[in-house]
Amino acid sequence: MDDTPRTHPVKPWTFDDHTNSYIRRAAATGIYDIRGGGSKRRLPHFDDLLFLGASMSRYPLEGYRERCDTAVTLGTRHAKRPVKLDIPITIAGMSFGALSGQAKEALGRGANAAGTSTTTGDGGMTAEERGHSDKLVYQYLPSRYGMNPDDLRKADAIEIVVGQGAKPGGGGMLLGQKISDRVAGMRTLPKGIDQRSACRHPDWTGPDDLEIKILELREITGWQVPIYVKIGGARPYFDTALAVKAGADVVVLDGMQGGTAATQDVFIEHVGQPTLACIRPAVTALQELGVHREVQLVLSGGIRTGADVAKALALGADAVSIGTAALIALGDNDPAHEAEYRALGTTAGAYDDWHEGRDPAGITTQDPALAARLDPVAAGRRLANYLKVMTLEAQTIARACGKSHVLNLEPEDLCALTVEAAAMSGVPLAGTDWIPGRG
Amino acid sequence: MQTLDLDQIDLRGLNATLQAAGVGADRAFEIANPRGAHAIAVGLTAPIEVTVRGSTGYYCAGMNQQASVRVAGSAGPGVAENMMSGRVVIDGDASQYAGATAHGGLLVVRGNASSRCGISLKGADIVVHGNVGHMSAFMAQAGNLVVLGDAGDALGDSLYEAQIFVRGRVKSLGADCIEKQMRPEHADRLRHLLAEAGAPTDPSEFRRYGSARKLYNFDVDNAGAY
Numbered sequence: 053m054d055d056t057p058r059t060h061p062v063k064p065w066t067f068d069d070h071t072n073s074y075i076r077r078a079a080a081t082g083i084y085d086i087r088g089g090g091s092k093r094r095l096p097h098f099d100d101l102l103f104l105g106a107s108m109s110r111y112p113l114e115g116y117r118e119r120c121d122t123a124v125t126l127g128t129r130h131a132k133r134p135v136k137l138d139i140p141i142t143i144a145g146m147s148f149g150a151l152s153g154q155a156k157e158a159l160g161r162g163a164n165a166a167g168t169s170t171t172t173g174d175g176g177m178t179a180e181e182r183g184h185s186d187k188l189v190y191q192y193l194p195s196r197y198g199m200n201p202d203d204l205r206k207a208d209a210i211e212i213v214v215g216q217g218a219k220p221g222g223g224g225m226l227l228g229q230k231i232s233d234r235v236a237g238m239r240t241l242p243k244g245i246d247q248r249s250a251c252r253h254p255d256w257t258g259p260d261d262l263e264i265k266i267l268e269l270r271e272i273t274g275w276q277v278p279i280y281v282k283i284g285g286a287r288p289y290f291d292t293a294l295a296v297k298a299g300a301d302v303v304v305l306d307g308m309q310g311g312t313a314a315t316q317d318v319f320i321e322h323v324g325q326p327t328l329a330c331i332r333p334a335v336t337a338l339q340e341l342g343v344h345r346e347v348q349l350v351l352s353g354g355i356r357t358g359a360d361v362a363k364a365l366a367l368g369a370d371a372v373s374i375g376t377a378a379l380i381a382l383g384d385n386d387p388a389h390e391a392e393y394r395a396l397g398t399t400a401g402a403y404d405d406w407h408e409g410r411d412p413a414g415i416t417t418q419d420p421a422l423a424a425r426l427d428p429v430a431a432g433r434r435l436a437n438y439l440k441v442m443t444l445e446a447q448t449i450a451r452a453c454g455k456s457h458v459l460n461l462e463p464e465d466l467c468a469l470t471v472e473a474a475a476m477s478g479v480p481l482a483g484t485d486w487i488p489g490r491g
Numbered sequence: 492m493q494t495l496d497l498d499q500i501d502l503r504g505l506n507a508t509l510q511a512a513g514v515g516a517d518r519a520f521e522i523a524n525p526r527g528a529h530a531i532a533v534g535l536t537a538p539i540e541v542t543v544r545g546s547t548g549y550y551c552a553g554m555n556q557q558a559s560v561r562v563a564g565s566a567g568p569g570v571a572e573n574m575m576s577g578r579v580v581i582d583g584d585a586s587q588y589a590g591a592t593a594h595g596g597l598l599v600v601r602g603n604a605s606s607r608c609g610i611s612l613k614g615a616d617i618v619v620h621g622n623v624g625h626m627s628a629f630m631a632q633a634g635n636l637v638v639l640g641d642a643g644d645a646l647g648d649s650l651y652e653a654q655i656f657v658r659g660r661v662k663s664l665g666a667d668c669i670e671k672q673m674r675p676e677h678a679d680r681l682r683h684l685l686a687e688a689g690a691p692t693d694p695s696e697f698r699r700y701g702s703a704r705k706l707y708n709f710d711v712d713n714a715g716a717y
Contacts, residue, residue: 202556255591
């Protein structure tokens with residue numbers, strides 16, 4: 053053997069193991085990869101921000117003793133019955149169909165215990181869902197699957213979905229494996245076929261039309277309930293301004309870490325903006341229009357902790373919304389199911405084939421045997437606990453910043469750890485007074 | 492008959508009156524001076540009769556349940572959208588998205604209907620005495636679209652289980668939409684719909700179109716059709 057020293061073998065950065073596996077898979081199947089969840093790539097996020105806390109010039113509140121409120125009201129602009137929440141954390145739209153009935157029930161139970169709202173998804177509202185959610189937001193989607201004026205009138209708010217962070221500009225696909233008799237019936241389609249959810253609404257185009265659509269929905273519901281407009285993180289400044297112009301009571305803004313039930317991986321990872329990059333342009337639009345806090349902003353896409361909640365509020369959001377994190381709280385991707393995840397060719401924490409309906413945790417499935425694994429009472433309790441922890445964490449931070457309400461947090465309470473995060477969020481780089489792009 | 496004059500009351504007052512109707516003696520209403528207003532007679536839930544004396548804007552009779560609404564004029568976009576039941580008749584023409592996503596009931600357009608008539612139809616019946624524009628019955632899931640005149644480009648594109656009947660010329664069919672045999676049960680259904688819509692015509696003059704069902708499950712070999 054030649055004893056000449058050799059350099060270590062080097063795998064190319066560009067063609068890493070994952071990329072090579074992608075190429076081999078594509079070559080073998082001829083089909084792009086579809087999966088659930090949101091962006092998995094490393095993105096600038098709330099971890100790149102820190103709170104400054106109180107100091108000589110800021111006066112903190114006593115932890116556990118001095119009051120720090122968390123209640124928020126959504127939809128105060130036009131609705132006679134705004135949505136009053138005990139905490140600034142809501143449950144994002146997820147459909148019965150994408151999720152099992154037990155999972156939807158658990159979401160409702162957890163949200164009720166925490167005093168917050170849940171949201172329907174594509175396919176309409178089930179009676180159980182309405183029954184298990186004290187405050188239920190009814191999504192009004194392009195597909196209009198299961199869209200029913202009776203359900204519309206039962207809702208506590210209506211959320212017109214224009215887009216979502218995982219796939220701004222994209223529709224959806226519920227694969228045939230998850231189309232049970234009930235799901236098929238709710239969507240007026242044959243069992244077992246792939247059900248496409250359209251990317252555009254069928255009866256309006258653009259913000260001028262949307263204004264009239266909102267008028268129609270208000271007339272049908274007697275101007276009682278708020279109208280939310282949900283947008284994906286594409287052009288948050290303009291989209292927020294146009295949603296306000298169209299008459300939205302609430303803007304729901306979803307960054308690219310926000311999950312989906314099933315979309316092409318290439319779409320999830322390459323279209324849209326990170327949540328952190330979306331919030332300040334949206335808040336700026338609201339401020340310039342003079343409606344910040346009058347039109348509430350709900351931010352979603354990768355919210356995980358009370359710190360994330362507090363940072364989102366400090367940057368100008370009125371509330372946040374969680375989807376993926378709520379599913380994890382219920383039991384999604386739990387290492388307890390590792391053997392079954394392995395059998396599916398994945399591992400706990402990485403399982404994202406939600407569209408296939410084989411979820412060992414019984415959450416993203418319509419298989420009765422798998423769905424029965426999830427105890428909705430116990431899972432709902434876990435979600436309630438999780439929501440409680442996040443709320444306590446946000447309060448802890450708010451008190452440390454001297455705020456008697458979590459909504460009193462402000463950008464001035466923050467600094468950024470990276471130049472990118474400073475530029476995106478509009479707060480100074482730590483140790484400086486420099487905000488990139490502002491001189 | 493009670494007359495509701497939009498020169499005298501606002502839209503909210505109009506719709507609130509109609510939405511509350513149905514339990515008393517007044518079951519017939521006439522709407523004067525619509526002047527193209529949007530969202531007229533939306534969200535009705537009772538078997539009342541409403542006649543609009545003039546043309547309407549967007550979403551007239553939207554999400555209708557049980558009511559019978561007649562527009563003695565033309566209708567703007569999205570007339571009878573998401574109708575669940577009842578009957579909506581347009582004496583004139585209808586703009587785009589007529590009957591979009593409607594689940595039930597009957598929509599009759601005595602004139603022409605513009606593009607995307609019956610888009611995402613979910614079970615309602617639509618009869619158009621004149622022509623329909625392009626992309627009509629796009630992604631239509633259930634129900635019937637009957638066209639006594641001609642149909643524009645890409646009729647029935649990405650069609651699911653809705654049925655389309657056209658008497659005139661079809662400029663082109665959309666993806667996965669094909670002509671199908673008119674069997675006796677289809678002719679019977681068509682004859683019934685034509686009679687209901689005040690257009691008694693021989694069903695044998697129509698051709699039937701439906702889904703080829705080739706795009707129901709994703710197949711990469713069909714990628715060019717998507």
